[in-house]
Amino acid sequence: MTKKNLLLTILATSVIAVFAIIALMPFFFLFISSFKAGSEMIRNGLQFKFDFQNYNLANYALIKTERDGIYLKWYLNSIIIMIIQVGAGLFFSSLVGYGLAKYKFRGRNIIFILVLMVMMVPVEILILPLYKEINSFKMIDTYAGVVLPFIVPATGIFFFRQFCSGLPTEIMESGRIDGCSEFGIFFKLMMPIMLPAYGAMTILLAMGSWNSMVWPMIVLRTSEMQTLPIGLQSLLTPYGNNYDLLLSGAVMSVIPIMIIFLLNQKTFIAGMSAGSVKG
Amino acid sequence: MSKQTNDNGSASVKTGGIKMMKVAPYIFTAPFVIYFLAFFVYPITETFWTSLCQQVGFAPPKYAGLANYKLLIDDYFVMAVQNSALYTFFTCLILVPLPLFLAVLLDSKYVVKPEIFKSALFIPALTSVVMAGLFFRYAFSSNEAALMNSVIGFFGIPAQGWLEKRVTTWIVLIVFCVWKWLGVNIVYYLSALQTIPKDLYEAATIDGANAWQRFTFITVPCVKPTIIYVLTISIYGGFSMFAEAFTLFNSARTPGDIGATIVSYIYAQGFNRNNFGIASAAGISLLAGVLIINIIQLSITDPVGKNDE
Numbered sequence: 134m135t136k137k138n139l140l141l142t143i144l145a146t147s148v149i150a151v152f153a154i155i156a157l158m159p160f161f162f163l164f165i166s167s168f169k170a171g172s173e174m175i176r177n178g179l180q181f182k183f184d185f186q187n188y189n190l191a192n193y194a195l196i197k198t199e200r201d202g203i204y205l206k207w208y209l210n211s212i213i214i215m216i217i218q219v220g221a222g223l224f225f226s227s228l229v230g231y232g233l234a235k236y237k238f239r240g241r242n243i244i245f246i247l248v249l250m251v252m253m254v255p256v257e258i259l260i261l262p263l264y265k266e267i268n269s270f271k272m273i274d275t276y277a278g279v280v281l282p283f284i285v286p287a288t289g290i291f292f293f294r295q296f297c298s299g300l301p302t303e304i305m306e307s308g309r310i311d312g313c314s315e316f317g318i319f320f321k322l323m324m325p326i327m328l329p330a331y332g333a334m335t336i337l338l339a340m341g342s343w344n345s346m347v348w349p350m351i352v353l354r355t356s357e358m359q360t361l362p363i364g365l366q367s368l369l370t371p372y373g374n375n376y377d378l379l380l381s382g383a384v385m386s387v388i389p390i391m392i393i394f395l396l397n398q399k400t401f402i403a404g405m406s407a408g409s410v411k412g
Numbered sequence: 413m414s415k416q417t418n419d420n421g422s423a424s425v426k427t428g429g430i431k432m433m434k435v436a437p438y439i440f441t442a443p444f445v446i447y448f449l450a451f452f453v454y455p456i457t458e459t460f461w462t463s464l465c466q467q468v469g470f471a472p473p474k475y476a477g478l479a480n481y482k483l484l485i486d487d488y489f490v491m492a493v494q495n496s497a498l499y500t501f502f503t504c505l506i507l508v509p510l511p512l513f514l515a516v517l518l519d520s521k522y523v524v525k526p527e528i529f530k531s532a533l534f535i536p537a538l539t540s541v542v543m544a545g546l547f548f549r550y551a552f553s554s555n556e557a558a559l560m561n562s563v564i565g566f567f568g569i570p571a572q573g574w575l576e577k578r579v580t581t582w583i584v585l586i587v588f589c590v591w592k593w594l595g596v597n598i599v600y601y602l603s604a605l606q607t608i609p610k611d612l613y614e615a616a617t618i619d620g621a622n623a624w625q626r627f628t629f630i631t632v633p634c635v636k637p638t639i640i641y642v643l644t645i646s647i648y649g650g651f652s653m654f655a656e657a658f659t660l661f662n663s664a665r666t667p668g669d670i671g672a673t674i675v676s677y678i679y680a681q682g683f684n685r686n687n688f689g690i691a692s693a694a695g696i697s698l699l700a701g702v703l704i705i706n707i708i709q710l711s712i713t714d715p716v717g718k719n720d721e
Contacts, residue, residue, distance in 0.1 A: 142523070145517045148517060149514065149526075152533060155591065156532055156534075156536050156591065157535060158547075158551075159536070159591075162559070175550070178550045178554075179550045180558060180562070181559065231440060236440070238438065247444075248444065249644070249706065249710075252645070252648055253644075254702070255652030255654075257678055257679060257695075258459060258696075258699060259451075260682075262454070262455035262456075266454065281451070291644075295637045315432050316439075319440070329606065330603075333600075336599075340537055340538060344539075346540075346658075347655065362541070362542050366659070366662075380546075383546060386540055387540070398531065
């Protein structure tokens, strides 16, 4: 019995380990490459060959010096946009998702089908008319222009709706008996048990915002207003030491989103039966 | 408000409560409805109108009927549609079952230090597509000593010019996509697995169910809404794939259009050539295609949950 368990443990852990190594490989190789001249990677591709004596921090010095620290401006822009987008997105999508899951009302299924419709339409189709619309609001080259068209994320609504469907309705009933208003029930009773969903959605929305490229590329015109992905992508021209900053900049750009992930990881994979109705 | 109704006795609690219960869902869902009208209905209508017009650059549009749709059917567009459809098919084939299997493994007691592996598997999703595109371009470089060529060289397969041929290009893109989204789907499944009461498994074990039976009769039905969700986002993600191909080639156009997707077609027509009419016609065609798939999927999987009530 224990021998069988040991065998299973070794087998399961090695399967997972193989996938984990593949997952980390790009990060590892780009990290290694960031200590060498970018031109070398362009010429030879990435290789299983490490010449540690040639490594230096020259690429990282460019973060502060290149074009008066333009990289750090991109960094700040990305952080501000992410905070607004994630905060508003969590609030609105949990509100709507909860409403759709926990109330029976006329038009519920229609609204839900509309949510699915929004989810399946690629943003890229709407980019031109959205650009005209944001332009008429005088929001080109502003944070608001980047955030507004995605302020009520349909994927978030879908996720919260699926999540809330599985939550016990007894909590709402007992809240009503205790004299809570419908909004009181949502904010005081339901939100706390929805924490695992908030944890997951924070990570997913933050990722989407931090790495989104196509829409910000169109709204943000001046280099000072741009976000990290657009800024980094603009370095993909074979002039000067662009590739050097690209490598160190790409490595550095992962840090904030990594922190958000590590902070939220525990809440969202934590046991969620705790605190809700038992039996 | 709630306190007041409390003082007025049980009858008014009931009527007041019921009134609130009827109004509340509309207030809860109002943000979406407003958003939907402003940032969905309006732009879609605008796109539809543009698709019927001859418009180049920002010149005033001229009504042109279905001319744009006729111009649409060329080899480049057909190639893009084929590419997107195959890409979506293969990514769904991998990205729906594989992460469920890995999530179940991670959730079992057989994996040592599962927290570390969960983080590791999720890291690709955190990495920006610019960074990942850089990696895949130079890992799949045609250089004989480059990563992928030395791996296949180990098995005696000759070095490939990965991004020069259509089949290998799409292998790279599918690997790229699986690499990027595997961890996200694992997280969806993991958080669904947490909601399954553990005593269900214990009862099943006592009744003599083996691991496979517990998986098919408890795990799968319990995470069914999540499976549907993962399938849904994989289909939509597949058809709207663009950034991956864009960063891999650093352009919306590729040599011989081997890396063309429907969205890169729209982008190239709209933003590189300023053919807004044709770009909009392609957009509306994509919309129609995805709608059809969606209706088929809705009728099979029933995510609205009519049958559950």
